[in-house]
Amino acid sequence: MSTYRYIAQRASQAPVRQLCQVLHVAPAAYYAWQRHRQQPRAEPAWQVAVRECFAYHSQRHGTRRLRAEVQAQGHAVGRWRIRRVLKAHGLRAQQPRSFVPRTTDSDPAMRAVPNRLLGQPAPTAPNRVWVGDITYLPRQGGGWLYLAVWLDRCSRKIVGWDVRDTMPEDLVSEALRRALAVRRPPAGLLVHSD
Template identity: 35%
Template structure:
Protein backbone atom coordinates (compact mmCIF):
# COMPACT_ATOMS: atom_id res chain seq x y z
CA UNK A 1 0.00 0.00 0.00
CA UNK A 2 1.42 3.40 -0.99
CA UNK A 3 1.59 6.21 1.54
CA UNK A 4 1.77 8.96 -1.06
CA UNK A 5 -1.93 9.90 -0.70
CA UNK A 6 -1.40 10.36 3.03
CA UNK A 7 1.62 12.61 2.40
CA UNK A 8 -0.42 14.53 -0.18
CA UNK A 9 -3.15 15.07 2.43
CA UNK A 10 -0.55 16.30 4.89
CA UNK A 11 0.77 18.71 2.26
CA UNK A 12 -2.72 20.05 1.56
CA UNK A 13 -3.17 20.57 5.29
CA UNK A 14 -0.04 22.73 5.32
CA UNK A 15 2.23 20.23 7.06
CA UNK A 16 5.90 19.67 6.24
CA UNK A 17 6.34 17.19 3.38
CA UNK A 18 9.97 16.51 4.24
CA UNK A 19 9.07 15.59 7.82
CA UNK A 20 6.20 13.35 6.67
CA UNK A 21 8.51 11.52 4.25
CA UNK A 22 11.10 11.01 6.99
CA UNK A 23 8.53 9.61 9.42
CA UNK A 24 7.10 7.25 6.81
CA UNK A 25 10.57 6.37 5.43
CA UNK A 26 9.66 7.42 1.91
CA UNK A 27 11.90 9.16 -0.60
CA UNK A 28 10.80 12.78 -1.04
CA UNK A 29 12.04 12.70 -4.63
CA UNK A 30 9.88 9.65 -5.29
CA UNK A 31 6.85 11.42 -3.82
CA UNK A 32 7.26 14.46 -6.06
CA UNK A 33 7.98 12.28 -9.10
CA UNK A 34 4.77 10.38 -8.55
CA UNK A 35 2.85 13.61 -7.87
CA UNK A 36 3.88 15.26 -11.13
CA UNK A 37 3.92 12.22 -13.40
CA UNK A 38 1.07 10.88 -15.44
CA UNK A 39 -0.39 7.52 -14.34
CA UNK A 40 1.52 4.56 -15.76
CA UNK A 41 4.59 6.59 -16.66
CA UNK A 42 8.15 5.46 -16.00
CA UNK A 43 8.50 8.03 -13.23
CA UNK A 44 5.57 6.47 -11.35
CA UNK A 45 7.09 3.00 -11.74
CA UNK A 46 10.45 4.33 -10.53
CA UNK A 47 8.73 5.87 -7.51
CA UNK A 48 7.02 2.57 -6.67
CA UNK A 49 10.27 0.64 -7.08
CA UNK A 50 12.15 3.16 -4.93
CA UNK A 51 9.68 2.55 -2.11
CA UNK A 52 10.15 -1.21 -2.34
CA UNK A 53 13.93 -0.88 -2.66
CA UNK A 54 14.04 1.32 0.43
CA UNK A 55 11.98 -1.23 2.36
CA UNK A 56 14.21 -4.16 1.29
CA UNK A 57 17.34 -2.15 2.11
CA UNK A 58 15.97 -1.24 5.56
CA UNK A 59 14.99 -4.87 6.24
CA UNK A 60 18.58 -5.92 5.52
CA UNK A 61 19.73 -3.29 8.04
CA UNK A 62 21.49 -1.42 5.27
CA UNK A 63 23.68 -4.32 4.18
CA UNK A 64 22.16 -5.22 0.79
CA UNK A 65 23.57 -3.72 -2.36
CA UNK A 66 21.91 -3.60 -5.78
CA UNK A 67 22.44 -7.32 -6.68
CA UNK A 68 20.83 -8.65 -3.50
CA UNK A 69 18.04 -6.05 -3.50
CA UNK A 70 17.33 -7.01 -7.11
CA UNK A 71 17.21 -10.70 -6.16
CA UNK A 72 14.65 -10.00 -3.41
CA UNK A 73 12.50 -7.97 -5.79
CA UNK A 74 12.65 -10.78 -8.35
CA UNK A 75 11.50 -13.28 -5.72
CA UNK A 76 8.60 -10.96 -4.87
CA UNK A 77 7.54 -10.83 -8.51
CA UNK A 78 8.80 -7.34 -9.34
CA UNK A 79 10.20 -7.56 -12.86
CA UNK A 80 12.97 -4.99 -13.21
CA UNK A 81 16.60 -4.90 -14.22
CA UNK A 82 19.54 -4.82 -11.83
CA UNK A 83 20.87 -1.66 -13.48
CA UNK A 84 17.58 0.06 -12.81
CA UNK A 85 17.75 -0.99 -9.16
CA UNK A 86 21.31 0.32 -8.94
CA UNK A 87 20.27 3.64 -10.48
CA UNK A 88 17.33 4.08 -8.12
CA UNK A 89 19.49 3.18 -5.13
CA UNK A 90 22.02 5.83 -6.13
CA UNK A 91 19.28 8.41 -6.52
CA UNK A 92 17.88 7.51 -3.09
CA UNK A 93 21.33 7.59 -1.49
CA UNK A 94 21.28 3.87 -0.63
CA UNK A 95 24.26 1.54 -0.79
CA UNK A 96 25.23 -1.82 0.64
CA UNK A 97 28.03 -2.64 3.01
CA UNK A 98 31.13 -4.22 1.54
CA UNK A 99 33.13 -6.71 3.56
CA UNK A 100 36.75 -5.71 3.75
CA UNK A 101 39.18 -7.96 1.95
CA UNK A 102 40.90 -10.21 4.43
CA UNK A 103 44.57 -9.44 4.91
CA UNK A 104 46.83 -12.45 5.37
CA UNK A 105 49.61 -11.88 7.89
CA UNK A 106 50.93 -15.41 8.58
CA UNK A 107 52.94 -16.13 5.44
CA UNK A 108 55.50 -18.91 6.01
CA UNK A 109 59.00 -18.09 4.86
CA UNK A 110 60.24 -21.11 2.83
CA UNK A 111 63.85 -20.09 3.55
CA UNK A 112 63.43 -19.94 7.32
CA UNK A 113 64.96 -22.74 9.36
CA UNK A 114 62.56 -24.98 11.24
CA UNK A 115 62.65 -24.30 14.97
CA UNK A 116 61.66 -26.81 17.68
CA UNK A 117 58.45 -26.22 19.62
CA UNK A 118 59.98 -25.42 23.00
CA UNK A 119 56.63 -24.94 24.76
CA UNK A 120 55.36 -28.32 23.50
CA UNK A 121 51.94 -26.85 22.63
CA UNK A 122 51.32 -26.16 26.32
CA UNK A 123 49.53 -22.82 26.49
CA UNK A 124 47.90 -23.32 29.89
CA UNK A 125 48.45 -20.43 32.33
CA UNK A 126 50.77 -21.11 35.27
CA UNK A 127 50.78 -18.08 37.61
CA UNK A 128 53.92 -19.33 39.31
CA UNK A 129 55.91 -19.25 36.06
CA UNK A 130 55.71 -15.60 35.06
CA UNK A 131 58.14 -14.38 32.40
CA UNK A 132 59.17 -17.90 31.46
CA UNK A 133 57.09 -18.44 28.32
CA UNK A 134 55.92 -15.70 25.98
CA UNK A 135 54.00 -16.06 22.75
CA UNK A 136 53.49 -13.57 19.97
CA UNK A 137 51.22 -12.87 17.04
CA UNK A 138 50.46 -10.17 14.51
CA UNK A 139 47.06 -8.76 13.66
CA UNK A 140 45.96 -6.04 11.27
CA UNK A 141 43.75 -3.00 11.68
CA UNK A 142 42.12 -1.27 8.68
CA UNK A 143 42.51 2.52 8.70
CA UNK A 144 41.76 5.33 6.27
CA UNK A 145 45.45 5.39 5.34
CA UNK A 146 45.79 1.62 4.79
CA UNK A 147 46.63 -1.39 6.96
CA UNK A 148 48.16 -0.90 10.39
CA UNK A 149 49.94 -4.00 11.72
CA UNK A 150 50.01 -4.76 15.45
CA UNK A 151 52.51 -7.20 16.94
CA UNK A 152 51.87 -8.37 20.49
CA UNK A 153 53.82 -10.36 23.07
CA UNK A 154 51.72 -12.23 25.66
CA UNK A 155 52.91 -13.86 28.86
CA UNK A 156 51.41 -17.36 28.71
CA UNK A 157 51.44 -17.65 32.51
CA UNK A 158 49.22 -14.61 33.09
CA UNK A 159 47.65 -14.16 29.64
CA UNK A 160 48.63 -10.49 29.82
CA UNK A 161 50.05 -8.42 26.95
CA UNK A 162 53.55 -7.52 28.10
CA UNK A 163 54.75 -5.84 24.91
CA UNK A 164 53.46 -4.53 21.60
CA UNK A 165 54.47 -2.52 18.56
CA UNK A 166 52.74 -1.10 15.47
CA UNK A 167 53.95 -0.39 11.95
CA UNK A 168 52.73 -0.02 8.38
CA UNK A 169 54.75 -3.07 7.30
CA UNK A 170 55.31 -6.74 8.18
CA UNK A 171 59.09 -6.72 8.37
CA UNK A 172 61.15 -8.27 11.17
CA UNK A 173 61.54 -4.90 12.92
CA UNK A 174 57.85 -5.02 13.87
CA UNK A 175 58.25 -8.21 15.93
CA UNK A 176 61.62 -7.11 17.27
CA UNK A 177 60.06 -3.87 18.49
CA UNK A 178 57.33 -5.78 20.35
CA UNK A 179 59.99 -8.01 21.97
CA UNK A 180 62.08 -5.02 23.03
CA UNK A 181 58.99 -3.43 24.58
CA UNK A 182 58.23 -6.64 26.50
CA UNK A 183 61.79 -6.91 27.81
CA UNK A 184 61.77 -3.25 28.84
CA UNK A 185 58.43 -3.64 30.65
CA UNK A 186 59.01 -6.98 32.39
CA UNK A 187 62.83 -7.06 32.72
CA UNK A 188 62.95 -10.88 33.09
CA UNK A 189 65.74 -12.20 35.30
CA UNK A 190 65.86 -15.70 33.79
CA UNK A 191 65.66 -17.30 30.35
CA UNK A 192 62.40 -16.77 28.42
CA UNK A 193 61.01 -18.91 25.61
CA UNK A 194 59.30 -16.88 22.89
CA UNK A 195 56.87 -18.89 20.75
CA UNK A 196 55.35 -17.57 17.51
CA UNK A 197 54.10 -18.64 14.10
CA UNK A 198 56.72 -19.43 11.49
CA UNK A 199 55.89 -16.40 9.37
CA UNK A 200 57.70 -14.10 6.97
CA UNK A 201 59.16 -12.10 9.86
CA UNK A 202 61.70 -14.79 10.74
CA UNK A 203 61.96 -17.80 13.05
CA UNK A 204 61.18 -16.19 16.41
CA UNK A 205 60.76 -19.48 18.26
Protein backbone atom coordinates in the same frame (compact mmCIF):
# COMPACT_ATOMS: atom_id res chain seq x y z
CA MET B 1 -3.58 -10.72 -33.00
CA SER B 2 -5.75 -7.95 -31.59
CA THR B 3 -8.37 -6.21 -33.70
CA TYR B 4 -6.64 -2.86 -33.32
CA ARG B 5 -3.32 -4.25 -34.55
CA TYR B 6 -5.07 -5.76 -37.57
CA ILE B 7 -6.58 -2.38 -38.39
CA ALA B 8 -3.16 -0.68 -38.01
CA GLN B 9 -1.59 -3.19 -40.42
CA ARG B 10 -4.34 -2.77 -43.06
CA ALA B 11 -4.67 1.03 -42.75
CA SER B 12 -2.50 1.58 -45.85
CA GLN B 13 -4.77 -0.69 -47.95
CA ALA B 14 -8.21 0.55 -46.87
CA PRO B 15 -9.70 3.52 -44.98
CA VAL B 16 -9.64 3.15 -41.19
CA ARG B 17 -13.36 3.99 -40.84
CA GLN B 18 -14.28 1.22 -43.28
CA LEU B 19 -12.07 -1.33 -41.45
CA CYS B 20 -13.61 -0.31 -38.12
CA GLN B 21 -17.13 -0.72 -39.53
CA VAL B 22 -16.38 -4.21 -40.90
CA LEU B 23 -14.80 -5.34 -37.62
CA HIS B 24 -17.48 -3.68 -35.46
CA VAL B 25 -15.09 -1.34 -33.71
CA ALA B 26 -15.72 2.31 -32.94
CA PRO B 27 -13.17 4.50 -34.78
CA ALA B 28 -12.73 6.63 -31.65
CA ALA B 29 -11.70 3.50 -29.69
CA TYR B 30 -9.14 2.60 -32.38
CA TYR B 31 -7.64 6.11 -32.37
CA ALA B 32 -7.50 6.11 -28.53
CA TRP B 33 -5.63 2.77 -28.65
CA GLN B 34 -3.19 4.19 -31.18
CA ARG B 35 -2.51 7.33 -29.07
CA HIS B 36 -1.97 5.20 -25.96
CA ARG B 37 0.40 2.90 -27.85
CA GLN B 38 2.51 5.77 -29.15
CA GLN B 39 2.89 7.48 -25.77
CA PRO B 40 5.85 6.24 -23.74
CA ARG B 41 4.73 4.72 -20.48
CA ALA B 42 5.89 6.50 -17.37
CA GLU B 43 7.87 4.30 -15.03
CA PRO B 44 6.24 3.99 -11.60
CA ALA B 45 7.85 6.12 -8.90
CA TRP B 46 8.82 3.09 -6.77
CA GLN B 47 10.78 1.59 -9.67
CA VAL B 48 12.66 4.85 -10.13
CA ALA B 49 13.36 4.90 -6.38
CA VAL B 50 14.71 1.32 -6.51
CA ARG B 51 17.10 2.11 -9.36
CA GLU B 52 18.26 5.37 -7.72
CA CYS B 53 18.92 3.65 -4.38
CA PHE B 54 20.76 0.86 -6.16
CA ALA B 55 22.99 3.34 -7.99
CA TYR B 56 23.50 5.50 -4.88
CA HIS B 57 24.89 2.52 -2.96
CA SER B 58 27.35 1.62 -5.75
CA GLN B 59 25.29 -1.40 -6.84
CA ARG B 60 26.07 -3.20 -3.57
CA HIS B 61 22.65 -3.36 -1.87
CA GLY B 62 20.50 -6.43 -2.34
CA THR B 63 16.73 -6.70 -2.25
CA ARG B 64 16.47 -6.65 1.56
CA ARG B 65 18.32 -3.37 2.00
CA LEU B 66 16.68 -1.83 -1.05
CA ARG B 67 13.22 -2.77 0.24
CA ALA B 68 13.92 -1.14 3.61
CA GLU B 69 15.15 2.04 1.97
CA VAL B 70 12.37 2.27 -0.62
CA GLN B 71 9.73 1.59 2.04
CA ALA B 72 11.26 4.34 4.18
CA GLN B 73 10.62 6.67 1.23
CA GLY B 74 6.92 5.75 1.37
CA HIS B 75 6.66 3.10 -1.36
CA ALA B 76 4.87 -0.11 -0.34
CA VAL B 77 6.84 -2.70 -2.31
CA GLY B 78 8.16 -6.17 -1.59
CA ARG B 79 11.44 -7.92 -2.34
CA TRP B 80 10.08 -9.96 -5.26
CA ARG B 81 8.91 -6.88 -7.15
CA ILE B 82 12.29 -5.23 -6.52
CA ARG B 83 14.01 -8.37 -7.79
CA ARG B 84 11.95 -8.28 -11.00
CA VAL B 85 12.82 -4.61 -11.61
CA LEU B 86 16.52 -5.24 -11.08
CA LYS B 87 16.42 -8.24 -13.41
CA ALA B 88 14.49 -6.32 -16.08
CA HIS B 89 17.18 -3.62 -16.09
CA GLY B 90 20.04 -6.15 -15.99
CA LEU B 91 21.17 -5.02 -12.52
CA ARG B 92 22.77 -7.34 -10.01
CA ALA B 93 24.24 -6.53 -6.60
CA GLN B 94 28.03 -6.69 -6.55
CA GLN B 95 29.50 -8.53 -3.59
CA PRO B 96 32.89 -7.18 -2.53
CA ARG B 97 35.62 -9.72 -2.08
CA SER B 98 36.63 -9.99 1.53
CA PHE B 99 40.18 -8.87 2.18
CA VAL B 100 42.35 -10.99 4.43
CA PRO B 101 45.81 -9.52 4.78
CA ARG B 102 48.73 -11.92 4.86
CA THR B 103 50.65 -11.78 8.10
CA THR B 104 52.84 -14.85 7.60
CA ASP B 105 55.27 -15.54 4.77
CA SER B 106 54.91 -19.27 4.20
CA ASP B 107 58.10 -19.95 2.28
CA PRO B 108 58.52 -23.75 2.04
CA ALA B 109 62.28 -23.33 1.49
CA MET B 110 62.72 -21.81 4.97
CA ARG B 111 63.56 -24.25 7.74
CA ALA B 112 61.01 -24.18 10.57
CA VAL B 113 62.28 -23.87 14.13
CA PRO B 114 61.01 -26.66 16.40
CA ASN B 115 58.20 -25.78 18.79
CA ARG B 116 59.72 -25.94 22.29
CA LEU B 117 56.37 -25.42 23.99
CA LEU B 118 54.93 -28.73 22.83
CA GLY B 119 54.58 -31.19 25.69
CA GLN B 120 55.63 -28.70 28.36
CA PRO B 121 53.39 -27.90 31.31
CA ALA B 122 51.96 -24.40 31.65
CA PRO B 123 54.38 -22.04 33.44
CA THR B 124 53.70 -21.43 37.13
CA ALA B 125 55.53 -18.09 37.43
CA PRO B 126 55.46 -14.94 35.30
CA ASN B 127 58.25 -14.03 32.88
CA ARG B 128 59.09 -17.67 32.06
CA VAL B 129 57.28 -18.00 28.71
CA TRP B 130 56.13 -15.24 26.38
CA VAL B 131 54.12 -15.91 23.23
CA GLY B 132 53.59 -13.41 20.42
CA ASP B 133 51.52 -12.91 17.32
CA ILE B 134 50.45 -10.32 14.75
CA THR B 135 46.87 -9.37 14.01
CA TYR B 136 45.21 -6.73 11.87
CA LEU B 137 42.54 -4.21 12.84
CA PRO B 138 40.18 -2.50 10.38
CA ARG B 139 40.33 1.30 10.37
CA GLN B 140 37.16 3.34 10.35
CA GLY B 141 38.16 5.26 7.23
CA GLY B 142 39.31 2.11 5.42
CA GLY B 143 42.57 0.24 5.43
CA TRP B 144 44.25 -1.69 8.23
CA LEU B 145 46.42 -1.31 11.29
CA TYR B 146 48.85 -4.09 12.20
CA LEU B 147 49.27 -5.02 15.87
CA ALA B 148 52.10 -7.13 17.28
CA VAL B 149 51.53 -8.39 20.82
CA TRP B 150 53.63 -10.32 23.36
CA LEU B 151 51.71 -12.13 26.12
CA ASP B 152 52.98 -13.68 29.35
CA ARG B 153 51.70 -17.25 29.25
CA CYS B 154 51.38 -17.55 33.02
CA SER B 155 49.54 -14.33 33.87
CA ARG B 156 47.86 -14.00 30.44
CA LYS B 157 48.75 -10.29 30.48
CA ILE B 158 50.15 -8.34 27.57
CA VAL B 159 53.76 -7.47 28.30
CA GLY B 160 54.60 -5.61 25.07
CA TRP B 161 52.96 -4.39 21.90
CA ASP B 162 53.43 -2.21 18.81
CA VAL B 163 50.93 -0.98 16.23
CA ARG B 164 51.61 0.51 12.77
CA ASP B 165 50.00 1.39 9.45
CA THR B 166 52.23 -1.07 7.62
CA MET B 167 53.75 -4.41 8.56
CA PRO B 168 57.54 -3.93 8.46
CA GLU B 169 59.91 -6.65 9.66
CA ASP B 170 60.74 -4.81 12.89
CA LEU B 171 57.09 -4.63 14.04
CA VAL B 172 57.45 -7.79 16.15
CA SER B 173 61.00 -7.05 17.34
CA GLU B 174 60.01 -3.53 18.46
CA ALA B 175 57.14 -4.96 20.51
CA LEU B 176 59.56 -7.48 22.06
CA ARG B 177 62.13 -4.76 22.79
CA ARG B 178 59.46 -2.76 24.63
CA ALA B 179 58.42 -5.81 26.65
CA LEU B 180 62.03 -6.57 27.62
CA ALA B 181 62.62 -2.95 28.65
CA VAL B 182 59.55 -2.82 30.89
CA ARG B 183 59.57 -6.35 32.38
CA ARG B 184 63.34 -7.09 32.59
CA PRO B 185 62.83 -10.88 32.70
CA PRO B 186 65.41 -13.23 34.28
CA ALA B 187 67.66 -15.49 32.22
CA GLY B 188 65.97 -18.54 30.74
CA LEU B 189 62.94 -16.74 29.28
CA LEU B 190 61.38 -18.79 26.47
CA VAL B 191 60.04 -16.58 23.61
CA HIS B 192 57.69 -18.23 21.11
CA SER B 193 56.01 -16.82 18.00
CA ASP B 194 55.01 -18.09 14.59
